[in-house]
Amino acid sequence: MSWKPFIPDVNEWKKHFVESADMKYIPNQKTYVIGQFGNGSRPVTQIELITPTQQAVEMARSELKKRKNDGEPIVHFEAPGREPRRAAKKKKRNLFCSMGSSSSRNAEASQRRYLIGTLTKKSCVEQKFFGLSQLIDLKCTSQSKGSTGKGNNYDHNGVKAQDRDHMDLCNTNGATLYKPMPLNKPLYASETFVNWKSHYDIERMQMKLMQRKTAVYLVPIGSFPSFVMDFKLNMSGKVCSLFEILGTFLEIFYQEMPVSWLDSVDPEKENWNITTRNHKVTGKRQYLVSDFYPQLKKWKPKNTYGILGLTWTDLYPTESLNFVLGEASKRHRSGVISFGRFEPKTFDPEKSRDIEDIDPIIMWKLLKVSSHELGHLFGLSHCDFFLCGMNGSSSVEEAMLQPLFFCPVCIRKLQYACKFDIVKRYTELRQFFTELNGAMPFDRLQQCVEWLDSCLDFLLNDK
Template sequence: MCPCVMPNKSAESRCMVFYIGKLQKKSSEEKLFYQLAYKSLHKVRLGRKTSAGIPHEGAEEGLFKQYEGDDTDKQQTYIQWRAAMEMDILARLTAGHRTTIYIQPIGTIPASVLNFSLEINNECMPLLDILRCFTEIFFTPKQATVLPAVHISEAGWVIGERTSKLTGEPQLLVRDFYPYLFKRVPRDGVCIMGLSWLDLYPCDKLNFVLGESSCAHKAGVFSFGRFDSRVPQQPSEGVAVDGPMLWQLLKTLTHEVCHLLRLEHCPFFWCTMNASHTVREAMEQPLFLCPVCMRKVQKVCRFSLLERYTNMSTFLKQVNQQCQFVKFMESIEWLEKVMNFLMQTNNPR
């Protein structure tokens, strides 16, 4: 038995299972990784805020910082998520023969954006393939496929539209896309994510949304967001992809796909599944899942934590070399910490 695991019949053990599930079949390093979450949450319950630390010599800060947002009363533990998955027939199918996440471009995207490319793994990847590649790493071993673009008027879609009072730019009503995207999910589709150049709004009362999804339709939509450089009325001119834009696209895409796997917003740690109310808030949040959320996604996808983190580190290093952004650098540094933790746990001195 791992020395950090408490007796199965204890109240502490039952509480740990509630947050992160049973760990008997996990490797020793993955057990300790997930127990970081429980140890930190347990200390918070006792009134001692902390970070989930790295238990090896020289560690000075934790891997996972406690979330301090306003919605910490809304919690979805692993057991609660598992119950939601088991009640949803479509979600259960996700773990079986549904193996592909589809990305559906919507409308006209500027040529300068589509032609933006980076060299990843000795391959010149345009923007949509960069999104596809990262999606495959994040949800490995699921596959990702970019579908041919669909144009709203040509497809006969009826989508709500308005002019933003804040920006003066056109916006599209995100929920109107769901029924149409649902019909375009192939038989092997885990879900489908529409990508719109134009801004999105969720309802009349709210100004905008970077992305939104519907589990009932296995569909979501995300947009390029509110960048000063874009020119919606002249989408073929004057737009350049930079680090912040790419960061936001990667974050919003993976966040919404996690929602389609029945993950709710995370109130436990700073995590890519935290709720956000502004673009700045969304940009500041990490690109990674906390242990509670990771446990859910790993259950669906069944990946090795160390292999997944290694592939993600390789990808982000190549991205940052060609499209530098401080958040990519911070992510690479964090990945080094978590990989060192997993490797040292697996190979103790």
Template sequence: MSPKCNHERLQFDVSPHAVDAGFVRPPLAKRAAATTSSGRVPDRNILTAHTHSESLFPGPLVLPADGLAIDPKEPPQSFRSWATEKLRNPVTRRRKTIYVAPVPEIDKELHSTVGKWTVPFVLQAPMKGGCNPPKAEQIREYLEAFYHPLPVKILPAEVRFVPWSEGKATKPSKQPQYIGLQVGNSVTRITTRRCPDEVYPQQLGLNDILDAAIDVLPDDAYALVMLTDHDLYEDEDDEFCCGRAYGSSRVAVVSSSRYHPLLDEVTGIEREHMWPFSHCEAYVQRMCRDAEPSGSNPKRRKTGLPLGPRATETDSAMAPVIQAGLAAPSPTSSPTALWFSRMARTVAHEVGHCFCLAHCSYYACVMQGTGGIIEDMRQPPYLCLVCLVKLTRAVGDVEKGVDEVQLLIARYTALAKFCETWKRVAMFAAYGAWLGKRIESLKATLASAE
């Protein structure tokens, strides 16, 4: 990989735009307190340990049009808030399996219509052998590592799009207003509409698919995520929606459509500044500068904030992470793998909501909300220090007697093993290096405790 930018300096805190947007990041003491069950600032030793751990956890960037720039007052969710949330569903020994429903097959009567809806208008026909959407088994394997040690299985029921007739024998129209989603013996009506930005021919109603997921949630399921290659929308005002979860209902749906690598140019995605390169200081400066109104006087901007903590790439704990990403092949050499890496991150995020993890504003985190597909590419695949405590405790509820640090090392080891098989993708190569640093740090913590 030979990017034009060499990412010499890294940005570890929010951008100058954060102040203009009205976003105030919780200070270090409050971030540390957010990981405790009491919600209070921990003692000096714990605070020191937390400070050391932060070397691999930069702050959220909060660039123009990012989710936290649009909604800067969104309250953060501490561990204490999560633990006392009444709608949170506990993981139990009977109900601990995460299910993945594969992309629906398409009934032969719908092939000439619904079958074409997964092809963006910039392509004349589906690509053969060059760029294929992620497979359910790949997603299952990633979730199995991400949510280790919980079991992750493919939903055994048949999943298929079928004609919807409203009880009458009708021929499928050129662009049917409704189609059926059959899961096992259950069939749910799915509303369709024309894609407003004309990237795809037609979209499916996301809420209808979530209703179908609720109807077929297995008895032993902790959560069910449904996959689709079709473009989705949630509300009539939406252009599109990549995914959504009904957390308290333990269901989610994620679409691969907008992550298609061949849409990057149309979307404006800068591949050389996808995570981990999104923390490049020069990139952050340029994005803030480009968003300034034409003719504005920089001296009169109310930033009041320098770029904040930053370091050269060579003296940062993130150095091996950046280097591993740079060493990966160019994204153009493996577009199918690139597509999968994007989908995997979003599926992990949506399933996280089923664990009652809210959007995060403490750190750059896989549980951050997003203002659009471009910000999506900038966010990391890992859980931050606050969200990690929540998940570790949730999983620990069925792993009684297991030391949480040991459990965390086992989870990171499973993820690192997965990343090793996908290191041809910059995100997974960098994630693998990041995991290596975290495992090293946690093992040192165990050794010092002994």
């Protein structure tokens, strides 16, 4: 069969343009057939019917292409009511980094909600307490994490060391209950309440599908000296052991989450295969803390939310690091703390002595470390916002100077997890520390009592 050239039908073209101009279309017909191939037995589609808008767009594109080829200037216009893409990205970025101007008020409000969550359904007392998060300056800084550039008088959080000593000395003004820290990274890179809640809700959904977790367990690991096991303290007419005091404190601190002690476990008899070493500086035995996580996870009862071990032997996190007071694994819901007997950083062979009794310093250390590590089991990371019990530390000295109590952002997370009443919690904590300080006077315990008095005065004062 011989080939015949394609010859378009001019009349069909005219018909198409006339009907397009008159906004007329043939019903149920989507194409015009323009011309034929061969002997005309097989029609070929050449034009598709399009809407007037599509036609206008195609005509505009053709015109712009022609102008561009001719070298004529082209002016770009944005569609009405639509921001340029670059401006939209900049606005989104400014949601976290733009502060101080009148145009950034909405951005600041969004940042506050991202930091502390929505408080509209909270009580007046709770709104007042969590409102202290407004003390945080949310301006983004160019400082990198862990770098303060302020010299040796500042710790790794960028805070003066002497400021921590005065953290608990405050008056009834809410602005002095907590001391905000300078943010050294953008807000979205920190663990805000909204950020933490998104992860916690997933875990809580998993817990609902399984058996509900209703308790926290503490377990002594290995043997302890006789003065630890025989320690007794009379608190308001009740004689309490060291373990009972620690359990009572944590049960008040993490209200609505019962805390119980399990029987002591010997890791060697149970074949836990915990890695040990003798430190090259102190010569003292240390446990590799991460080896405890999977073993404690297997050891805990079924209704356990988390389990925290207490050992007399010192701990270390990795071969390259010297020492750690305690660590916890959120994934395993388990952690271990120690008495922190020999820190290599401050060890002196002639002056350093082992613990010989439970004095107020040891008591403070146990309260501080246990509350901090148990916070990790609830998913709390190190706090970047205030001087807080969840701050990270690089030495025992720095950890002991940090506050015991959590900041409003961390309490917001903890209350969401434990569902406690804030006033009731702080009232019971004040009673506990008043009794403990009466039985074992110590300046840090007295500062806790004064801080709790100021905090309750702030919460219950209508002014």
